[in-house]
Amino acid sequence: MYQSGEKLAAATNLILHRTGQKEIQEGITVIVKGEGVWVYDQDGTQYLDMDSGVTRPVHAGYGREELARAAYDQMCQLAYFTPMQFANVPAIKLSEKLAQIAPGEINNFTFECDGSEAVETAMKLARHYHYYRGDKARFKIISRRGAYHGVNGIGIRALGTVMPMRQMMEPLTPGSVFIESPYCYRCPCNLKYPECEIACARDLSRIIEFEGPEYISVFIGEPIQQGFGAFKPPKEYWQIIREICDKYGILLIMDEVICGFGRTGKMFATEHFNIQPDLITMAKGITSGYVPLGAVGCTGKVLEPIDIFNHLHTYGNHPVPCAVGLENIDIIIREKLVENSAEMGKYFLEALKPLEQHPSVGEVRGTGLWLAVDFTMDKKTRAPYPVANLLNMVARAKQKGAIIKMMGMALEFAPPLIIKKEEIDLAVKVIEQCITEEEKALNLT
Ligand SMILES: Cc1ncc(COP(=O)(O)O)c(C=O)c1O
Structure with missing residues (x-):
């Protein structure tokens, strides 16, 4: 079993997809287990998976x-x-x-x-x-x-x-x-x-x-x-x-x-x-x-x-x-997962909508359990938002125990269709914290 990201970086023979050398040198997280909407890394740290394995396939959740x-x-x-x-x-x-x-x-x-x-x-x-x-x-x-x-x-x-x-x-x-x-x-x-x-x-x-x-x-x-x-x-x-x-x-x-x-x-x-x-x-x-x-x-x-x-x-x-x-x-x-996607998607969207009050949030949107928060540096002109700051928020979320991803100028969420309200509440809290911290770093008020 790999004990740390550092060890994987030094020893790996594996070619990773869309991963830079800098990220590899800093150490790659090895995910070793999944259960429901949660995944666990080699050190036992748990993450709420808000993108179903990041490329979004895990509809029925882990451990089936x-x-x-x-x-x-x-x-x-x-x-x-x-x-x-x-x-x-x-x-x-x-x-x-x-x-x-x-x-x-x-x-x-x-x-x-x-x-x-x-x-x-x-x-x-x-x-x-x-x-x-x-x-x-x-x-x-x-x-x-x-x-x-x-x-x-x-x-x-x-x-x-x-x-x-x-x-x-x-x-x-x-x-x-x-x-x-x-x-x-x-x-x-x-x-x-x-x-x-x-x-x-x-x-x-x-x-x-x-x-x-x-x-x-x-x-x-x-x-x-x-x-x-x-x-x-x-x-x-x-x-x-x-x-x-x-x-x-x-x-x-x-x-x-x-x-x-x-x-x-x-x-x-x-x-x-x-x-x-x-x-x-x-x-x-x-x-x-x-x-x-x-x-x-x-x-x-x-x-x-x-x-x-x-x-x-x-x-x-x-x-x-x-x-x-x-x-x-x-x-x-x-298990009526299509119905759950519609219902939980509505709940998630309503919970995310207030984020539009933030200076950097241009639009919150979503259909079922596929949602996005689209960012801008200027709400009036809808000026582009830097990818580096989106990546910062993805990293911040990981540190806080949630896996999220970026797409275009947005953060995107597509959790397993079995997700419950409590897990959505937890995710929204983390997302809001990440946005607030990044806005502070950017001096956006
Ligand atoms: C709409 C669409 N088509 C095709 C693909 C390619 O699928 P795969 O990654 O399984 O090859 C993707 C992957 O994200 C996709 O989103």
Whole structure:
């Protein structure tokens, strides 16, 4: 067992993701145990996990023996078999379960290892749809500046403004096309809702005409967006995008990798907008992070022209994560975690709202148990807030026993969906202390 962060820094052979040398030299915390909404490090220090493992998958909370048993039982029964020309029982059952809960006519599913692969596969399925229909030139993908769709080949080109990740991989795949994001707090078009008439969505038509509709395969977007901190677009936004996609024969992928499985107070965030996507991507909450799994769902319309889906992953439709996914969805439904997300999310939002009185807090927002506090150096102009000060607050919160994260110019919260009021109260207290201390350091009053 590692005794201290220092020892890990000196001895580690492990390559960490998005972690600087300075942080490594200062010592990396090793998390060794989790229970409910709490995690424990190598020294026994406990932390309230307000971001479900930081990348936010742990919907059902830590220490669920049912999920471990589902994996164990399936490994004993059948650990693996190919997804090509054979099927397995957990994958069949999970696709049936997802067909019951996914938005509208999304009835067909295939399983991958994570969200990035799900995004790649969705884009590939879309390309197959057009190709088999004779639209062989449709290769371009439209996404939004500020989007995040993963780290792999095609998906990475749909990265918007997660800049260091994207810039280091440039030049990106040809055919990457962007429109602006519906980030109303700092509108990229310098307009104001509702007088703007959702110009950021309507601009899609102009971009399609400019790029040539006959070359465009899909539009991909997160129903509620991560990039600026849990940003829900105006209610008309997705209907406008859907109508424009329909007009030009472009498929619409809703990327539910974060939003799915109750995060926003609905089983899928698409349900907030009353539209029918052609494809959806899922991961994270599908297994509560206990084992890796991603999924793509599509309508019969997408699948109908495709003779063979020319795709093969060794770990596609893997029976073990599918068995865990099934048990996890049962827990989400049985324990009413979607309802808890809506109810506790409302409570959390109301508790955070008074923070808007602080000089540095521009906006508090949230949908279900996905919330954000967006900061500014000047409320009138909504001037940018330095990343360094956000990172200071994340570090302060850790010292006070809470794990939180930053996103854009915001602090973001996405706790396990089992969280209770007392734990939210505790978190709000820590968050307020961190804001007050950072404002003092910045001389903001
Ligand atoms: C919307 C969205 N799509 C795709 C991904 C990539 O998923 P993964 O990290 O599982 O590869 C993420 C990850 O945060 C995401 O938020």
